[in-house]
Amino acid sequence: MEEQQSVLTERQDVLAERQDVLVVDQEINFIENFINKKVKVGRGGPESKSGYLLGVYSDYVILWTDKKEIVYYQSAHTQSMTLDSTATESIKGEDGLDSLTYVHEDSFVSTIGALKHNMVQINRGGPDCLTGVIVEANDNYFTISIEKEIIFVFVQHVKSISLAPKENKNDDNKNENSN
Numbered sequence: 001m002e003e004q005q006s007v008l009t010e011r012q013d014v015l016a017e018r019q020d021v022l023v024v025d026q027e028i029n030f031i032e033n034f035i036n037k038k039v040k041v042g043r044g045g046p047e048s049k050s051g052y053l054l055g056v057y058s059d060y061v062i063l064w065t066d067k068k069e070i071v072y073y074q075s076a077h078t079q080s081m082t083l084d085s086t087a088t089e090s091i092k093g094e095d096g097l098d099s100l101t102y103v104h105e106d107s108f109v110s111t112i113g114a115l116k117h118n119m120v121q122i123n124r125g126g127p128d129c130l131t132g133v134i135v136e137a138n139d140n141y142f143t144i145s146i147e148k149e150i151i152f153v154f155v156q157h158v159k160s161i162s163l164a165p166k167e168n169k170n171d172d173n174k175n176e177n178s179n
Contacts (some may be wrong), residue, residue, distance in 0.1 A: 031056045031081065038087035039063070041073055043080055046125025047159050050084070060108040069162055070102040071124075072111050077159040109155055113137040119164040120144070122153060131164050 034053045041063055042048030051065035061078065063071045103114040115134055122130040122144065130153070132146035141154045 031061065034081065034083055038084035040082040040084065041071075041078055041080075043082075046129070047073075047077075047123065049124065053081075054102065055104050057104070058107060060111065062102065062104060064100065064102075069165065070100075071160050071162045072103075072108065073160045074108050074155075074158055076156070108158075109137070109139050112142055112155065112158075112161060115161065115163070121162050121164045123159050123161075128157075128159070 031053075035056060037053060038050065039053050040048065040050045041061070049063060049065045049071055051063045051071075054062040054064050054070070056062075059075050061073050061075060061081075063073060065071055103111050105111045105114050112134065116137055117133065117135075119131065119133050122128070130144060130146060130151065132144040132151070135143040135145050135150065137143075139155070141152050144151050144153055
């Protein structure tokens, strides 16, 4: 009798797991309808950005922002996505699309690993925003080097990641020469 109960419990667990996967698949399928369309991720605050949705993956989405920046948003921290119904063009009408290159891995963790040895910005602003070079990465955490510090960042707490904006040295020189 106990053995039958154990088998029944195992089957219920498997069914519940399959149902969770089905729900995630349905969410991904729905959001995939927004690919190449103008959207706003989040409702406000530093994490909220507008741009074109480039890709939808199992646990993250990729946004090409209005400031021509690629941002990878972890789905677990994305509370809303709004379709811009006033936008008439798809991403195909945007300048610079032909030269657009970006990382697109199967998972958010793999994307972080692919950005290893690059200067990145973790989160968009506020006290959790970090800018530094990814040194190591694994499934649970990654290390980022900021000046003389090595910081361990737990992947589950990362809302977004992007390559850090490149400083234009010519602009810096102009500012120095005008002083």
